[in-house]
Amino acid sequence: MSGASGSTSGSGGASGGSGTLGDGLLVVGDVVTDVVARHRTPLTAGTDTAADIRTLPGGAGANVASWAAYTGCPDVRLLARIGADSAAWHERALAEAGVRPHLVVDPRAPTGTVICLVDADAERTFLTDSGAVIRLSPADWSPTLLDGVGRVHLSGYLFFAEPSRSLARLVLDAAHARGVPVSVDPASAGFLADAGVAPFLAAATGADVLLPNRDEAAALTGLPDSADAVAKLSRQFPLVVAKLGAAGALISRAGAAPDHVPAVPARARDTTGAGDAFTGAFLAALLAGATDTEAVTRGCQAGAQAVTRVGARPPGPASTD
Numbered sequence: 001m002s003g004a005s006g007s008t009s010g011s012g013g014a015s016g017g018s019g020t021l022g023d024g025l026l027v028v029g030d031v032v033t034d035v036v037a038r039h040r041t042p043l044t045a046g047t048d049t050a051a052d053i054r055t056l057p058g059g060a061g062a063n064v065a066s067w068a069a070y071t072g073c074p075d076v077r078l079l080a081r082i083g084a085d086s087a088a089w090h091e092r093a094l095a096e097a098g099v100r101p102h103l104v105v106d107p108r109a110p111t112g113t114v115i116c117l118v119d120a121d122a123e124r125t126f127l128t129d130s131g132a133v134i135r136l137s138p139a140d141w142s143p144t145l146l147d148g149v150g151r152v153h154l155s156g157y158l159f160f161a162e163p164s165r166s167l168a169r170l171v172l173d174a175a176h177a178r179g180v181p182v183s184v185d186p187a188s189a190g191f192l193a194d195a196g197v198a199p200f201l202a203a204a205t206g207a208d209v210l211l212p213n214r215d216e217a218a219a220l221t222g223l224p225d226s227a228d229a230v231a232k233l234s235r236q237f238p239l240v241v242a243k244l245g246a247a248g249a250l251i252s253r254a255g256a257a258p259d260h261v262p263a264v265p266a267r268a269r270d271t272t273g274a275g276d277a278f279t280g281a282f283l284a285a286l287l288a289g290a291t292d293t294e295a296v297t298r299g300c301q302a303g304a305q306a307v308t309r310v311g312a313r314p315p316g317p318a319s320t321d
Helices: 060-070 087-096 156-160 164-177 189-195 197-204 214-221 226-233 274-287 292-307
Strands: 024-028 032-038 052-058 076-083 099-106 112-118 124-129 149-155 182-185 239-243 249-253 259-261
Touching: 024 060, 024 164, 024 274, 052 060, 052 087, 060 076, 060 087, 060 099, 060 149, 060 156, 060 274, 076 087, 087 099, 149 156, 149 164, 149 274, 156 164, 156 182, 156 189, 156 197, 164 182, 164 197, 182 274, 189 197, 189 214, 197 214, 214 226, 214 239, 226 239, 226 249, 239 274, 239 292, 249 292, 259 292, 274 292
Parallel strands: 024 076, 024 149, 032 112, 076 099, 149 182
Antiparallel strands: 032 052, 112 124, 239 249, 249 259
């Protein structure tokens, strides 16, 4: 990557390929530091609440990339912007997970931070400081990142502010110019409400796959019924896969009534990153030649594995259990 901001090692462009489609996955998104606080009793205002607290690598884009590598994708690349405060730590964690990091070091903003409050039912609530995440810009893009890539995935957090929204649009257009399909995860029902549904849908127009969760699908359509919401969204996006947690997933193509794929039973400890695990495994399976339904099944399996762990990353040197 070019520019005065600088970048960590490996950010000078992806190797290999002549611009034809390959088996690589390029994720463009976010790297953040997760502070995961698991509290077994309800939060009590004005005093202490006992919790188990861990600081872990996270970020929706980074999590998707890590799970894609973990579930078999042989070439996973991640473009993101990060602060100098923790660049080396995050780069090392990604490399250990099998991801080729292309991290642009921001000269002013710190690494994004998310406080993940996880209750006794393993449900999580996020307090988010985007930091350097949304400062990713068109100047950080290199077309060589698409060499040998068969799919591109965009984290929805990029769409909620400038200049990262312009970068997401640039990547989407560049991928389509090469015939590379693009998937988008809307990322946050709360941010969708704040930034507006119409601007998000306009910016994401042209994506081949949309991967909302239940709340995001409802926010994007105004329809509380997930099946109705997914069918409506698939009239704009060719393939829509809605992640429903313990209820499995729905698939709809071109406005058709959705198919249901059941969840894999699991005893949840922490649901942080479960949707990212689903997405990473889903994309890895598609790149390996799986059908849409087979890929969603793989996604459900990865999501079930993710909720049994603390933190958002798959097993490996960067994980804690």
